[in-house]
Amino acid sequence: MLSFRQILVKKINNKRAKVAVIGLGYVGLPLAVEFADKGSFVYGIDIDKKKIAMLKQGKSYIQDIPSATLKGVLKNKLFNPSSDYGNLTHADIIIISVPTPLTKTREPDISYVVNAAREIKDNIRRGQLIILESTTYPGTTEEVLLPLFSQRGLKVGVDFFLAFSPERIDPANKTFNTANITKIVGGITKDCAYLTRLIYSKIISKVVMVSDSKVAEMAKLLENTFRAVNIGLINEFALMCDKLKVNIWEVIEAAETKPFGFMPFYPGPGLGGHCLPIDPLYLSWKSRLHGFEPRLIELASQINSYMPTHVVNKTVELIDTRCKLPVSQAKILVAGVSYKKDVCDVRESPAIEIIRMFMEKQAKVSYYDPFVSQISLDDKTLHSIKFTKENIRGNDCVVIVTNHSKIDYNLILKNADLIFDTRNVYKNINNPKVIRL
Numbered sequence: 001m002l003s004f005r006q007i008l009v010k011k012i013n014n015k016r017a018k019v020a021v022i023g024l025g026y027v028g029l030p031l032a033v034e035f036a037d038k039g040s041f042v043y044g045i046d047i048d049k050k051k052i053a054m055l056k057q058g059k060s061y062i063q064d065i066p067s068a069t070l071k072g073v074l075k076n077k078l079f080n081p082s083s084d085y086g087n088l089t090h091a092d093i094i095i096i097s098v099p100t101p102l103t104k105t106r107e108p109d110i111s112y113v114v115n116a117a118r119e120i121k122d123n124i125r126r127g128q129l130i131i132l133e134s135t136t137y138p139g140t141t142e143e144v145l146l147p148l149f150s151q152r153g154l155k156v157g158v159d160f161f162l163a164f165s166p167e168r169i170d171p172a173n174k175t176f177n178t179a180n181i182t183k184i185v186g187g188i189t190k191d192c193a194y195l196t197r198l199i200y201s202k203i204i205s206k207v208v209m210v211s212d213s214k215v216a217e218m219a220k221l222l223e224n225t226f227r228a229v230n231i232g233l234i235n236e237f238a239l240m241c242d243k244l245k246v247n248i249w250e251v252i253e254a255a256e257t258k259p260f261g262f263m264p265f266y267p268g269p270g271l272g273g274h275c276l277p278i279d280p281l282y283l284s285w286k287s288r289l290h291g292f293e294p295r296l297i298e299l300a301s302q303i304n305s306y307m308p309t310h311v312v313n314k315t316v317e318l319i320d321t322r323c324k325l326p327v328s329q330a331k332i333l334v335a336g337v338s339y340k341k342d343v344c345d346v347r348e349s350p351a352i353e354i355i356r357m358f359m360e361k362q363a364k365v366s367y368y369d370p371f372v373s374q375i376s377l378d379d380k381t382l383h384s385i386k387f388t389k390e391n392i393r394g395n396d397c398v399v400i401v402t403n404h405s406k407i408d409y410n411l412i413l414k415n416a417d418l419i420f421d422t423r424n425v426y427k428n429i430n431n432p433k434v435i436r437l
């Protein structure tokens, strides 16, 4: 009789293995569509009924997934989006890609992962491979998921398989996507890792196996902490350069001429998104439980979270000195509100905090973002203005917060009296009305 491992290998190689993806957001939807596009049958499961309704109609809500691709996999009957966890019983491979945010006290909130895992536990059958993709603290797969799935007397590596494989997708990146970003897999047992590599290698060009799930969990946190700490360092340099009246952007360009040992990072109005401001704190929380207080993570987080305040303080100072106006009488236009270039995601975006602070100072604030038609701030809703010269002209200062490629920066330059550029979009422009971070 074939073992469950052998059955799964056969099914994966014959493209008969059915995949279920739980959580169809920025990570889960591209992954589900990629599997379906390459010929696997995929159950997409999400608790958000609005998203499921859109998917069923072939309407994509993720920028990087064209509706035409979605319609193609629906037409071929390879993608079945629903909120029905009962479908999990029919799947051979179950991938979890639900959110991992912070609680109000800024501690890891893995309740979404646990809720999804409980549903898996209720539907688990022998021979399934379960993969966690959500970014989380080291030990989650082994300490939280494994005991849950083992409760029914199932033996990992024999009756079912369990692995962690971090997602590295970079929304709006035109070069790197689900299929060509190298993937790391770490299993609870060697067979768990082997099977995980086998299934991903059907859709991803390079898959690297590491010795266990903790290494894979830690590797993802190293990648994101590396970025967060280096951005913290360059933001600190920007703050020092501001005091010393040195152009930070030129300093970076100069340092970058060194052919080895330097990698450029850029300062900005603050960190945003679902990864960099959050993931390092998952690691420091876990580390603290083990008696080690990480210092660099905390320090970088403090510097990065100070940046929106710095942007507001500098703008207030500029309006005061250049326009001879108290900020409470000023009109400010914020250009770009999503957390990074060319995406519509406003999660943790520094622009939201910046706008809130301007409003608290009684300034009249409007915003323009070609990707974000409205934003919510506490009980208020703001709508993106029409991008016209009249709307630019009516302001005392334009603050460039997000450097979308679609924004016409020339129109701003021609029509604004004062511009605070936090992203160096006016790199080669020497104009006294442009002040850089």
Ligand SMILES: NC(=O)c1ccc[n+]([C@@H]2O[C@H](COP(=O)([O-])OP(=O)(O)OC[C@H]3O[C@@H](n4cnc5c(N)ncnc54)[C@H](O)[C@@H]3O)[C@@H](O)[C@H]2O)c1
Pocket (backbone or CB within 6 Å): 022, 023, 024, 025, 026, 027, 028, 045, 046, 047, 048, 051, 097, 098, 099, 100, 112, 115, 116, 133, 134, 135, 136, 167, 168, 169, 170, 171, 274, 275
């Ligand atoms: N967004 C990125 O660029 C990115 C990159 C790498 C890793 N990650 C990680 O991937 C994970 C998912 O992030 P995301 O950006 O895709 O989040 P997201 O909010 O875009 O999507 C998550 C989806 O999960 C659904 N969901 C929540 N609980 C559920 C449940 N119990 N059952 C079924 N569906 C459920 C939500 O409705 C949502 O549609 C996070 O851990 C994140 O840190 C994100």
